[in-house]
Amino acid sequence: MIGRIRGIVIEKQPPEVLIEAYGVGYEIQMPMTSFYQLPAVGQEAVIYTHFVVREDAQLLFGFATKGERALFRELIKANGVGPKLALTILSGMSASHFIFCVQHQDVNALIKLPGVGRKTAERLLVELKDRLADFIPEGNSVSLPMPEGKSIENTFVVSDSPKDEAVSALLALGYKQPIASKTVNTVYKDGMTSETIIREALRSML
Template sequence: MIGRIQGILQEKQPPEVLIDVGGVGYEIHMPMTSFYQLPAVGEPVMLYTHFVVREDAQLLFGFVEKMERELFRELIKANGVGPKLGLTILSGMSAGQFLINVQNEDVSALVSLPGIGKKTAERLVVELKDRLAKFGKSQHVVPSDQAQPKPGNTIFAVNDAKEEALSALVALGYKAVQASKMVSGVYEDGMQSETVIREALKAAL
């Protein structure tokens, strides 16, 4: 099990990053709430990771906060929730928001996320409400208003921001047509791709 990665951030292409560790590059998938907190390319970074081995692939998922990784692990234990959907859930809302929605049995908020219908949302509430109670007093949950791009963390040229945001949303499970509408609805000239993604996900809730 690979539980932590520490190295130099080489590439940022939401929702994936490349981290150089002693000359070896690790490709890591991240929820956008963690992605927003990354330093600039070329800076040192440390992520808590979860390693998934499948017949056709070996995948690393990374998180800035250890608590977020633990929540991800609880999510993928739920019936019908795999790593990709777990990543989508934690990209569409912060860990704190998700915990609150589950504890309040707010099915409508969960249904707003791609890949989650009413039955899945109801099942998540039933399966996770008691199991997630242990996170209730955590001091490490990043509020949604803090999970946003850090100043100066430009990933792509501004002209490519819309296309990169669209690509990221599709990778997170949104249909291309839906993702296009989400991006068009929030994009303003000069926006960085991270900001476009954050605002699009925020508007979708």
């Protein structure tokens, strides 16, 4: 099990980051709430990871804190929830917001997330209500808001325009093309970086 990686950020292509540690490059998929907290390209990052082995792939999922990783692990234990859907859920809302929804049985907030229909949302609320009743991982905050005023300029690799980059990230998180494009166009303002567009797009869909 690969549980933690410390290395240099080589590329940032949301929701994936490439980290080089001791000459090895690790491709790590992260929920956007953790992705926002990554340092700039060329700087060192510490990421808590969950390693998934399938017949056709070996995947690394990364998190800013042990708390968010613990919540991810609880999510993938739920019936019908795989790593990709868990990643999408934790990208659409912070860990603390999700826990609040479960503890208060807020099905309407969950069904706004891509891939989470009413039946899936109701099942999540039932299965996780008791498990998350007192979910405060020791020594780790599960509240992961985007820090106000944090500079995110020039912190990731841009292969297309910021709007195209943002749409691609939303598609990777499970949003449909029409919704992704419409939301990005709605929130976009001149001078925005891809990361800012993604953050505002996800926020607007809650």
